[in-house]
Amino acid sequence: MGCNSSSLNKVGDAGNADNKTPPEAQANGNGTKLEPVIEQQEPAAEEVVERKDLTPVPPPSISPQIMLQVPEVRASRSNTPASQKSNDQSYSHIRLLLLGSAESGKTTVLEQVRLLYKQHFTESEYFHRRAFIYHNIFKCIKSLCRAMKMSDIGFADPINMGRSQSIIADEENHYGIFSKELAEKIKCIWADKSMQSLYARRSQFNLNDSAAYFLNNLDKINTLDYKPSDRDLIMAYVPTCGVQNVIFTASNQSFQLFDIGGQKIDRRKWATQYEGIDAIFFCLAISEYDQKMNEDMVTNRLDDALKLLETISEEPMFATTPIYLFLNEIDVFCEKLDVIPLSNYRKDFPGGDQDDALDFMENLAVAALGKRDKSLYRVYRCIAIDTQMMAELLSTVFKDIMKRKR
Numbered sequence: 001m002g003c004n005s006s007s008l009n010k011v012g013d014a015g016n017a018d019n020k021t022p023p024e025a026q027a028n029g030n031g032t033k034l035e036p037v038i039e040q041q042e043p044a045a046e047e048v049v050e051r052k053d054l055t056p057v058p059p060p061s062i063s064p065q066i067m068l069q070v071p072e073v074r075a076s077r078s079n080t081p082a083s084q085k086s087n088d089q090s091y092s093h094i095r096l097l098l099l100g101s102a103e104s105g106k107t108t109v110l111e112q113v114r115l116l117y118k119q120h121f122t123e124s125e126y127f128h129r130r131a132f133i134y135h136n137i138f139k140c141i142k143s144l145c146r147a148m149k150m151s152d153i154g155f156a157d158p159i160n161m162g163r164s165q166s167i168i169a170d171e172e173n174h175y176g177i178f179s180k181e182l183a184e185k186i187k188c189i190w191a192d193k194s195m196q197s198l199y200a201r202r203s204q205f206n207l208n209d210s211a212a213y214f215l216n217n218l219d220k221i222n223t224l225d226y227k228p229s230d231r232d233l234i235m236a237y238v239p240t241c242g243v244q245n246v247i248f249t250a251s252n253q254s255f256q257l258f259d260i261g262g263q264k265i266d267r268r269k270w271a272t273q274y275e276g277i278d279a280i281f282f283c284l285a286i287s288e289y290d291q292k293m294n295e296d297m298v299t300n301r302l303d304d305a306l307k308l309l310e311t312i313s314e315e316p317m318f319a320t321t322p323i324y325l326f327l328n329e330i331d332v333f334c335e336k337l338d339v340i341p342l343s344n345y346r347k348d349f350p351g352g353d354q355d356d357a358l359d360f361m362e363n364l365a366v367a368a369l370g371k372r373d374k375s376l377y378r379v380y381r382c383i384a385i386d387t388q389m390m391a392e393l394l395s396t397v398f399k400d401i402m403k404r405k406r
């Protein structure tokens with residue numbers, strides 16, 4: 001089952017006037033080339049140690065910390081994180097905070113903003129993302145090999161069994177280009193017919209949603225002069241440690257968008273970012289209804305995300321702060337419904353077609369917003385990796401935020 005257009009046309013249907021206007025995805029209008037304005041605060045050392053394998057720490061030469069120059073046109077801007085607010089309560093930007101559980105799509109939204117609003121990536125960022133793309137690929141194939149070992153399927157081509165064993169035994173993190181031999185192994189394993197049937201059940205072992213995309217593009221990626229495309233940047237998973245933010249201009253208004261890591265360990269620091277926030281972008285990956293949290297492999301991911309939304313909605317500091325709720329990963333959700341029935345995990349789902357399932361999920365999310373006044377939230381169904389869809393959605397959202405500020 002694919003996502004039909006009637007489901008997706010519901011983007012922005014929660015009371016927004018205009019969801020068709022293209023974004024003002026231009027440079028700053030005076031012809032000056034903007035340098036990216038993004039910074040990432042590094043997590044405390046002990047947190048790095050505590051973080052699980054799912055948040056790899058790249059080798060020192062590929063530090064995730066990004067501290068880029070302030071562009072001339074923004075010389076007066078503040079790089080101050082939300083946590084270091086001065087006594088002066090005024091900010092020159094409208095401040096937006098991305099929240100949601102791990103892998104819900106927060107950074108994907110931030111990166112779409114960067115692409116659409118021309119906050120270009122620097123060479124060092126490309127270098128950093130490239131390293132993570134190799135790491136993502138190796139991690140995905142290793143997870144698939146482990147899952148195959150645990151399953152009762154077995155490889156269609158018996159030679160792949162030995163290849164798989166050597167991948168499982170490989171303890172390296174692989175942040176760089178693969179040897180010819182290793183690339184060949186990965187390709188053979190991925191092409192195995194049995195592997196493809198196992199892939200259809202990928203949510204059982206929390207495989208990253210972009211696994212197929214990168215594995216299918218291995219030849220292009222495994223070259224010395226590989227530079228990630230815009231699409232590759234959007235598809236890569238680089239777990240966020242600490243906080244990063246980007247400053248951009250939309251409709252002649254300057255915005256600052258903060259993105260925080262959504263793993264449990266990162267959530268402890270969320271509250272330090274709450275002050276002075278004008279609007280919240282909450283990402284909720286509705287496709288995760290059958291998955292367990294990587295942090296404990298017990299808690300259902302959807303339950304956790306809904307609880308988190310409830311907590312944010314009830315947070316006294318956000319009593320009058322609008323929440324823009326992005327029901328994300330509609331594509332994965334629709335694909336999954338046929339393979340893994342929603343009613344297996346949500347006993348209260350009365351059944352129905354794809355639209356009924358989407359409506360059901362939206363109702364769950366709205367229920368988590370509790371008694372919050374309707375004027376203080378908007379719900380959007382989206383696919384964060386779809387740049388065109390996000391262009392329309394973000395344009396609508398930024399306009400709505402500005403309307404509120406007037």
Ligand SMILES: Nc1nc2c(ncn2[C@@H]2O[C@H](COP(=O)(O)OP(=O)(O)OP(=O)(O)O)[C@@H](O)[C@H]2O)c(=O)[nH]1
Pocket residue numbers: 100101102103104105106107108109208209210234235236237238239240241260261262263283328329330331332382383384385386
């Ligand atoms: N298919 C699909 N993949 C998505 C979608 N949104 C995000 N992804 C992918 O999901 C992965 C995780 O997305 P991120 O945006 O990095 O997640 P995050 O919320 O920032 O995660 P943390 O930084 O760990 O808190 C990336 O590989 C994205 O490309 C979507 O709507 N559909």
Ligand SMILES: [Mg+2]
Pocket residue numbers: 106107108238239240259260261262
């Ligand atoms: Mg992130």
